[in-house]
Amino acid sequence: MVERHEPTSREKILEVAEALFARSGFAGVGLRELADRSGLGKSSLFHHFRSKGHLYLEVLRTVLERIQERLAPVIRSQSGPAEKLPAWVEALIDALAEHPNSARLLLRALFEDDDFPEDLEPQAQEVEGIVMSILGTYQAIVQQGIDLEIFQPVSVTDATQTMIGATVYHFASGEIGEAVTGGPIFAAAAIQRRRREVVHFLIGGLTADPTH
Amino acid sequence: MVERHEPTSREKILEVAEALFARSGFAGVGLRELADRSGLGKSSLFHHFRSKGHLYLEVLRTVLERIQERLAPVIRSQSGPAEKLPAWVEALIDALAEHPNSARLLLRALFEDDDFPEDLEPQAQEVEGIVMSILGTYQAIVQQGIDLEIFQPVSVTDATQTMIGATVYHFASGEIGEAVTGGPIFAAAAIQRRRREVVHFLIGGLTADPTH
DNA sequence: TTGACGCCAGACCGATCGGTCGGTACGGTC
DNA sequence: GACCGTACCGACCGATCGGTCTGGCGTCAA
Secondary structure, three states: OOOOOOOOHHHHHHHHHHHHHHHHOOOOOOHHHHHHHHOOOHHHHHHHOOOHHHHHHHHHHHHHHHHHHHHHHHHHOOOOHHHHHHHHHHHHHHHHHHOHHHHHHHHHHHOOOOOOOHHHHHHHHHHHHHHHHHHHHHHHHHHHHHHOOOOOOOOHHHHHHHHHHHHHHHHHOOHHHHHHHOOHHHHHHHHHHHHHHHHHHHHHHHHOOOOO | OOOOOOOOHHHHHHHHHHHHHHHHHHHHOOHHHHHHHHOOOHHHHHHHOOOHHHHHHHHHHHHHHHHHHHHHHHHHOOOOHHHHHHHHHHHHHHHHHHOHHHHHHHHHHHOOOOOOOHHHHHHHHHHHHHHHHHHHHHHHHHHHHHHOOOOOOOOHHHHHHHHHHHHHHHHHOOHHHHHHHOOHHHHHHHHHHHHHHHHHHHHHHHHOOOOO
16 A cells, blocks of 8 residues: 555645545535645635535545446446346445545435535536436346346335435444444455445345235 | 414424524534524524534434334334334334434434534433434344344344435435425325335345345 | 746635623513 | 513624635746
């Protein structure tokens, strides 16, 4: 684990901002604290980003694109829904577990009323577009499984929402942070166990016969 | 639906505060807006509550106790885990669906670092105690089912976290709000469908054979 | 040497933050 | 009438908010 490049100021800001927004939400982060922790003056932030809102959406975009890259090989694979769906969820969990702040940040952003001022509407729509794109790939797998009568005929949107809630919340809540502080080896073991359980739940819900 | 009593100022504040905190989070709510929407002066808020933090924790306590009351009859019933567990989840969903703001408020509070100033530590611990108490009743049912070999031997804490994430996130995200605005009848139908799906997912995960 | 430019710090702005102040109106109790 | 506690208000406080302005420091090309 060697850092090849000294991170640029812009990268440093984005990194610190992700941690702070994940901890305290958009309104809970002051630009003074963000600047201090980035090793910069407050006004320097405005050299790299036009406003606090632009910075926030840029952080969101970075996180979402990182997840999107993780999911890309799974989507491209030729396997059927029964293998593709757990692979998709496992890739998502890996992406969330790798950057623990991402899950918290996304959880906040996903259920929030996107009430942004109009001057950064295009950025907000771009972020929302990435989210919809990601969710769309999951829904396509579920729909395909239902069409092939491999999965139960559940509501696709509800299944997606359940999956998102289960995974993102799971890795946003506190204990995963403690696991990370316990060292990378323990963390990896804990994540593997969690991943197995969550995937099992989601697959079980899609394949079990609903005769309760 | 007749309101028997004119709500007291204190009740009005709590009601408005729940909606605002659910919408914008703790840091995102200004006491001026809260006072205006409650029909009071800002300084009057401090007559009823010692600080913004005390008010926030009081709102959380109210919401949690309302849910606790909903779950009580389920817990007291004599049925086995196979019937008790879906009943528990359905009761939780009913409680969340009845007060749409509660899910958002809880979702925020549950995964947040409880970083409160020390002067309201006791209130924070009381709130946390209620949460642990509620989760404990769910974990007891799961554990009982595992002991009786009705459920798969999953991690109880992970199963709980998955359940919480799936249910609370499900009803915190936006669409349920639109359903409510569509009128009580449509909302009731939508909630019933959602409830069936979510419960099915959770039961499926506990009963299906994990041989993927 | 000069000028242009990227990057950054410090002083500063109006607005808003949570919270405190002195004071008013009112109903009950001796 | 004197005196209380409850409920409420407008004015005000220091601090902090997001954001702007001015100007300095280094680098590189001319």
